[in-house]
Amino acid sequence: MLRTANAFLASLLAGAGLYFYAADEGAWRYLAVGASVAPMYLDYRWRGWRSGGLGEEERQRVFDEYHKEWAEEPLSVCLSLRGFYVKIGQVMSGQPDMLPAPYSESLKVLQENVPHKPFPTIKGIVESELGCAMDVAFSSFEEEPIGAASIGQVHRATLRSGERVVVKVQYPETEAYFAMDFATIMRIFEVVNPEMVEILEEQKACFEQEFDYKQEAANLRRMCDEVRPFFRGLRFPEPYDAKHPRFPKALANSGIPLVTKRLLVMDEMPGRTVTKFGSLMLADAAAKEGVTPDEFKKNLMDKMSSDPDFAVRMMSAVPSEAQFEWYRRGLLAKDLARRALAAAYNWTAAPLGYGRMEAEPSLVPPNGPRLMKFLYDVHGFSIFEAGAFNADPHPGNVMFDDATGDVSLVDYGQLITLDEEYRIHFARLIVAIDEGNAKTAQEAFTKCGNKFLWRATDEVNPVDISLAVANIHFGGSVGMLQGIKSLGFDNLADAMGPEMARKCAITESNPKYGMLQRMGFCLSGVGQNLGTSGLSQAQLLAPAASRFLQKRSLSKSYK
Template sequence: MQSASPDPTQAQMPPPGPPPFSEGETASRKQPPLIVGMLRDGASGGQRAQFTAVLAFIDAILRGVEQTAWAFRDVADSAVDVWDSAQTDWQRLSDSVSTTAGKLAPMPARLARLTSAGWTLTKIASSYRLYPTRAAFLPRKVGKRLLESIHRKNAKRFLDTAISEGGGFLKLGQLISSRPDMMPAIWVDELSSLQDAVPTEEFEPLKAIIEEDLGASLEELFLSFDEEPLAAASIGQVHRAVTLAGLPVAVKIQRPNIRAAFEIDLDLFEIFIDSMKSMFPPTDYDTIMRESRAMILAELDYEAEAGHLGRASRFFEGLEGISSPRPVVALCGPRVMTAEFVEGRNISVVLDELALGREAGDPATEARLSLILNRLFEGYVKQILDAGLFQADPHPGNLLVTDDDELVVLDFGCTKTITRETSDLYLKLVQLMVLGDVDGMTAALGKLGFKTASGDTKSLRGLSERLVKKLSELATPGKGRAMPTSIEDMLNEAADILEEISEDPVTSLPDEFIMLGRVMGTLGGLFAHYKPEIDYSAVLMPILGRAMAN
């Protein structure tokens, strides 16, 4: 049934008075009629046109909020006005899409997700965009407190959305919580709880995925299969089973329709980050988002993960005290991955117990705690510099400790490969750090792909000087606690670096460094919390010696 099209000018926001814009800027405010047209085109077009229209709609809200904020209108009222004015066209789009042939099942859920998550991001963006105007009329200290309040409120908004929506927002929240260089400290602290806040999935849809991917019934594939999950993550969940040959295994099954949810979430988050760059610490957000998107979507390929896991388990066979389970290739598919089951406990649980023993004066627990974290440090250094690939998601849920204190690295869905040439450049960089060669380090950072806004190397040199000071301590015998002594110290160091280079920020980063930063941030948090006694030189020097010999 057709209905009369409303006057497109009804979607425009009436100016609250003489607009403080130039003629060109005023013209840029006339977005709604264009957006209405795009929405109608999307409603009658294919899937690509629909997504383009919906994303344009979200972007229009962001633009509208930004423009009205600069016109000194109350942000909440402005956002609601924009939303209400487009409500009719939004409903028409939703109704049309829901009846589009071939898309009856997935599209309404996707639109509901866009409505909920997009509106949350709109509120976050609008509150930040109004902040400079509000702060201009406040004393500096009051303005600082206001910004902290905005950070806290918005981090909680994002946390609630990540928990309720799951999917890409949950994964991105987990990533943010390990990146103090990317987001304000309040966000990092608030989102850290997402490492454990993952709901489980009903078993029947997962059973259907197993049988579809592996081409047989569950009874024909496994001797036994526990329907209660061992663990749940943003992408899938893990169940214990026994193969027909009697091998205990862990089976990871992907959540239904998770790819569609992730793609929507990533598109929305890219719009959000692009609109908020001026409010966050200066860095290469384009590379961060590109690499994060590639990494997250790569995690959906369980067959590739099985290949990475097999390669890692073979590499760890040459290291003492660290391993990864071997995959059972015959029971792996695009959305199902099976690997041998390894008994162990979450590394945080074990380290917490050992830390309590250390506080009670037990030297044996101190030695065990340091041994486990030494194995973790050595395992990651050698993955990055020797193996040519590394597991890029070392949060505690992916690290087990066995009864004999062997470290087990799980989940190679988030894996980054590094070419031999790039590994050699990082080896060279570490060598130069130990030698204290700031000029050489500055040049090496440039070769790796670090670039500043101006093209000048002053900021890279400042970064090199900091790294020399910190990492030369780590490579000096006896400096067992050269890591930051607390999470606060780690965040302060990151803030100091960002402040130091703020005049000419690093605006281009090498792709692999995004994942390296995630690893360093996560491991740095563990080391800062548990404060192990480690001789870092015992790990670094043999690797550097072999590199120099070559």
């Protein structure tokens, strides 16, 4: 019955979409989202009604099955419509606490493996931006991209001068699609939550930065000048603008640009992305148990679903830098012993015809806790000292070089600037969360541009509510669980349901605060890929926040 109703609704929306398409492609995209979301919503409501009389465990199993069945639908929407929807999917996939596991796992493909466009299309865009044939600027240009994302894709190439570079190319239709999709989001919020409309309008300007690669080049140049000098082993891809020391003279003399609105040529960064490290670590763990990576993930998700305490323990367990380093050294020592044994065997037995022995190297992951501390030190310095930060440091935008230990940060399409007064309030909020100072957290939370209305009759102190909400935003997995319980919820699923809307209404929120949240969520996703998902953003940002306040002779709290 439900499937029949879903099919009828989908066909009805599809018919309406065909009508609107000729006049308004934005309406078509709007209806395409509705055609996907409506069946999911109806199925969710149906299962909720059908399982109303069941016990908590049985009801949970019903919804676990629902999430597994619908896990691929959001990814399908993102891939078919691309643009803004891919960007949303990237953010959500990088934060495991925001979605049930089946959805976050499905959406991970959006971090690096979005289907790319054919090379002839890309060549046409590049030559249009250069104003000349591609081979005038490049001696080689790899047709297969190294990555594709929401608004464009990236290729390796070699300049005529011999420099190895990466070339970022923007799809021409992306900006128009973004305007349509954002209008869709605005229509929805005008109905369901009018208070958010003004906030979304302000956030729109932040997203629009990404459509001008000249602006991204300026952002990278700023990071190279204002942040890179303070951190050994930190890299940013330097854009081939007028300040690049190796900009080809022949191109400069001919007036051929390597940075335009839709074309960005940059230095090639060494190493692999954290997303790739995460995939390799998953494959290695699965192989040790004799299962495929998909089977390993399924077994892990099933265990987390059936045992909530196990999920909490997983999110809370964070090895120290020393523990992780001993683990790494153990793997290296094991590899050394294997190589020595193989060498001895090959020197003695192999000549006698017994065949050679190969010593396969172990996968030695980066020191996750150390790398995360470094990343938060860099982002803390960027926020508080440079007054500008990248709101999109998801695992596909963080690279690690095994050989040197260098860390490269890429994709600076969104650089959010903060004035000094806002940085002071945010620094106090971070320190207050870390120290559990509810009074300062309440005042800083408000001064950062946030207000809420607590509608519930529960006897919860408003001061404690502010700290709870701030913990949910910047306290990591453990802080999030503490904050949820402080507000009277048993788990994240309940807190994200309709009961939260009945209890609490956010009446004001600063878009810059939202972008800081997004940065924290993305970095949490990096931690998840490195086996350190339980880290607290506030705890790791607190040293930079404290130094910022101390340098200005400011107290941690308000007087």
